[in-house]
């Protein structure tokens with residue numbers, strides 16, 4: 784089984800995404816494979832980076 788983000792773990796083709804969900808420091812993408820029919824969730828850990836203002840500029844001291 785491969786573990787490449789965005790690719791089916793069974794046959795490695797690009798996944799289709801249906802929806803996503805977040806929970807604390809995780810984000811879950813509900814994915815399905817157009818080739819073999821695999822259905823599952825691609826999970827990522829979120830990590831705090833920094834505060835930005837509403838125009839995506841870093842805050843100044």
Ligand SMILES: [Zn+2]
Pocket residue numbers: 791792793794795796816817818819820821
């Ligand atoms: Zn597949």
